[in-house]
Amino acid sequence: MGFWASTPDRHSVIEDVQGIVAGSMLAALGVTMLSAADLLIGGTAGLGFLLRYSMGLSFGLVFFLLNLPFYWIAYRRLGLAFTVKTFTAVAVTSLLTEILPALISFEHVNPVAAALFGGLLIGTGMLALFRHRASLGGFGILALYLQDRFGWRAGFVQLGLDLVVLALSFLVASPVVIALSVLAAATLNLTLAINHRTDRYVVR
Template sequence: MTTTTTRRSLNGLWTSQSDRHSALEDAQAVTAGSMLASLGVLLLSSAGLLTGGTAGVAFLLHYATGYAFGLIFFIVNLPFYWIAYRRIGLGFCVKTFIAIAVTSLLTEFLPDAIGLAHLQPLVAAVFGGLLIGTGMLVLFRHRASLGGFGILALYLQDRFGWRAGFVQLGFDSCVLVCSFFVASPFIIACSIAGAVVLNLTLAINHRRDRYIAM
């Protein structure tokens, strides 16, 4: 009986269903999504750019205070875990916490591992936005996020049917308005372009009625 139970538990780790991911699939997705997002953050920060959401708030505080982006990003997202737990569920909350922690750590280590001698800001914005958007898309499809406004966007999509990408774009616009205090108009324009790319990636590719696996 013990052997049979153990086999069933092990099979559950990697066996997925049409409407549910396995534990190993979730682990791979959280890791991959976090890696893509942290690489996008590296491109943005190396070019002195900003973005929206809690990452944008972290960028603003990072540029204004000099504190590490990863640490600020982790702290800024702490209040949103309660919303994630209460409104969406424990599994979403745990996976989101892990994704944020991994992304925060990687954003601190990647600059020492990847050297970028020259970055044109607009190119960095487009590719950075695409990488972060793709990373968030992977996380969304496995019921996780990078916290903050992403949690609100997913909740509003599930509750009212509002497209997560467009909801996030509205929040991002508010954050980018604040960037006028820490960046030049050109950098802000490039940052807006990156935010548009990020959110269009989500809006076009993530629909709950097309992708329902949990």
């Protein structure tokens, strides 16, 4: 029963597995929706989109590889459990972003709707991961560390970093696409900033 046992301040193993898989599924669906509308997002996912649009590389593979350098920071600052969970979430999300386009087809996606719903899906997926002490790697690791260390809201920290990535998007995208991508990033990060607070949700 150890896998099922949970306490008011700690998730069980089964709860962690469900939370990480569900969060990864939501994030991958959000990425698929943004990709269908040729939009971008911030963070390492945004860098993955940039390389995909500019060089035709696989988003899933690039996203997985871009996150590799951040695991050392995660291990040193946030512990082995967080690092393993995050590696798993990134791997599952990367795999699903490659599989989903063959399973779900968006024949027509309004770009504004894609920005709002895609950003919300990714933000909700990341929220689930954060609450199980995991993330989608990259800037999320840094954002969580700064929140734990200094009390800065993870959503606002990541929003600032995302804006840097989106600024680079001017090299490959039109101003309209970038404006809608900023909308997606804002939706994502406001979802985190409003809903994720360590003083409200303390389960580890």
